[in-house]
Structure formats: C-alpha cells, structure tokens
Amino acid sequence: MNIIIIEDEKPAARLLQRKLEKLNINVEVMLHSVEESINWFSTNIHPDLIFLDIQLSDGLSFEIFEKINIKSAVIFTTAYDEYALQAFKLNSIDYLLKPIDEEELQVAVSKFKERLPKKETIQLDIDQIKKMFANPTETHFKKRFTIKLGQQLKMINIEDVECFYSENKGTYLHTFENRNYLLDNTLEQLEAELDPKDFYRVSRKFIIPMKSIKEIQMHSNSRLKVVLPSYKEDDVIVSREKVTDFKTWLG
Template identity: 55%
Template structure:
C-alpha cells in the first residue's frame, strides 16, 4: 500500500507516520503544502491512500485537485467539527479529528482495506473528486472557518505600537496586568485579560500552560521535567519567572506539541 501524508504541521505528520508504522504500514512520503503536494503528485503515480489535512499553510488542500488528477482514496485529517464534515459529499473513506486517536485511525485504515482492497486486489478503484464537489466543500468550509485574532496593540508614551500574533512568544499576567513578550526580550502591557486572550488565539499555535501564561509553539526553546510531574518551558526571550506547565495541563500540553 502506497501512502502519502499531506499535513502542514511537521510534528503532526511525524506523529501520524509513527502511528501508521505501529499498524504495520509504511508511509512513502509526507508533503506540507498545496505547492509541495502538486509537485509530488505531478511527478509520481497517485498513491493508494492519502491522509489529507484540509487547512494547509498556503490554502485549502482541495486546491491540489485544481492542478493535478488524483486517483487515490482519501482519509481527511482535520480540526473542523463533525457537523461540518457530515455535509461532505466526497468519495472519501473517512475523516479523523485532531488530535488523531490511535483506535479511530486503525478503524479508518480497516475501512479502507475493506472497501478498496478486499473487493478486488488487482484493481484500483478511482476516487476522483469532481469540481462540483470541491466548490461545495470550499463554500462549506469558508462558512465554518473560525477567525482568530491576529493583531494586538500597546501604548508606548503617545504612540500605539502594533504586533501580529505570530510575533508574540508569550502572553502572561503579572500584577493584575496582561503582557506580551517578543523575541527581542521586550515585554509590553496590553489592554486585555488573559482569559479573553486565550479565546482569541489559534489553539494550534498557542497553549495556556497555566493561569499565568500562554505560550506560542514557535517560541519554545526547551522543555524540562520539573517537580510533581510538571514541565518547565524555556523561552529564550523571557526570564521574568519560571514558565511551569501545571500538572493538570501536562497531558493536553504534550498532545498539543504533537499537533
């Protein structure tokens, strides 16, 4: 069985690869964008099975099929909710909500084997996606996409300075104020409560490790085992206090790290 993973988050792609290997399956390759997918599929035979993330860094993965014909079975991997996915009309095998559960993955693979391999070992069933299907799904997703806040401001004297969310390594609370930390080590006060900030951020990129701090995945330089089964997060630009993942959040934090 030839397997392709299309997933823009490399840790998530590696985790899925390991999970498939435990099922005795070998992943041929993983690509991480619409562009990479088109390049790979244009120069290689369509794989038997594609694990396809819906939202990629350079667009929806359905754009791949605008550029190349794909004769593969598809299992979607996505953070979209079940309600949206039930409206899909694609000839896909299954969908897996992130973070992917090992038992659900095995069931999806078994469904593929039953539907496409046991019926006729010598014949590959076409699963081409029609333009009408793509338009319908794209419209559905555009209506269900969650919008996350991408800009924060701080007042410096008489000036207002603007920062994008991806510039911010850390949000933290101290002395009843909420601050942002930048890669240059500077900290700025913002006019928001940490509880509100948590609801505004993309949960794929940010995680609230404690009552006091929300970290950006790209800002993490190191993670160290700490007392009482907790973890200590190192962000090179921050030294105001220790960033400790509270014990009740450690499990979710580890899952988040793996995408």
C-alpha cells in the same frame, strides 16, 4: 500499499507516521504544503492512499485537486467540528478528527483495504466541500465555558481568557483577572474547539489568544518567549518547531 501524508505541521505528520507504523504500514513520502504537493504529484506515480490535512501552510488542500487529477483514495485529517464534516459524509469520504485516535485510524485503514482489491475510486465534489469550509461561522467555535465551583456554575466568556495550560495532568483556564479554573477538556480538545484565527497552541503546555500577547522575546535554542499580562507561574515558550508557523499566525 503506497501511502503518503500531506500535513503542514511536521510534528503532527511524524506522530501520524508512528501510529501507522504500529499498524505495520510504512509511509513513503511526507509533504507539507499545497505547492510542494502539486509539484510532487506532477512528477511521481500517485499513491494508493493519501492522509490529507485540510488547512496547509499556504492554503486549503483542496487547491491540490484543482491543479492535479488525483487518482488516490483520500482520508482527510482535520480539526473541524462535526457540522463541517457533513461535507465528507455527503461525498462518502473517510476522515479522521484531530487529535487522531489510534482505533479510529485502524478502522479507517481497514475500510480502505476493503476497497483496495475492488479498485474503487471516490469522486470528490471539491466545489461542494470548499463551500462548507470557505466561510466557517463563529458558531462553530467555543464562545464561553461553564465552570463548576462547589454548588455553583460560573460562566466565563472566551474574551476573558488569557491562556489555557496543562499542569499535573489537568487542564486550566487562566483569565485576565489572574484566576485559574480547572476544565474537563484536554488541550487537544480545546485546540479543535477554539477559533484558530484567535488562538494558537504554542507548545504542548499552552494555548494562547493573540490579544493576550504582551511581549515576545528571543529565547534559547531558537525559541520564543511570550509574556502575558498576568500569568507568571511558568514561562510561555514557543517550541522551536512551531516558531515559523507562529510568526505566520501573527501575520
């Protein structure tokens, strides 16, 4: 069984590769962009299965299908919410919601293996799927957080968030008023709920909104340090593997 991963974030690609190796599945190739994928498919035998991220560094992965007649089965990996995933259900496409759960990964692979002897192919309605993702509405993303404070509930609007961070196995929301609030969400869950145009996960510990960036400084080992208006408890460091993508996000 030949498998490739197409994922623009190399750490995420390696993590998926390790999870597949636990299932005794070897990944043949890892690709990281639309252009690289088109070039590869143009000159290589198509694999049995592709794990395909939706949003790549140079565009939506659907552009690959517009250039190349892909003959492989596809399991999409995505951080989009359930509403957008209706596109996959309508087209009988397997998908895995990020962060990828190992049990769900095993189920998806098992479904593929069941089809493999029959050599069943999935006809992708790319135009229909693109419509679902071309103009995602703001209602898909988190607008506010409800925080429990004793016997009361406090509403915090997304515009008031200076950053999210993890500490001692907890996840916290930090506001521009220099207040910290404990959340039930993990950073991985938040990453899928926040608008990627406005929020970026700079490291394992921090997610920051673009509007809270006060200053960006050069840091050791080719990393960057982000200075926020009020959060001073720890340095906000952009990990080295994310620097290029972070700069792209900044535009």
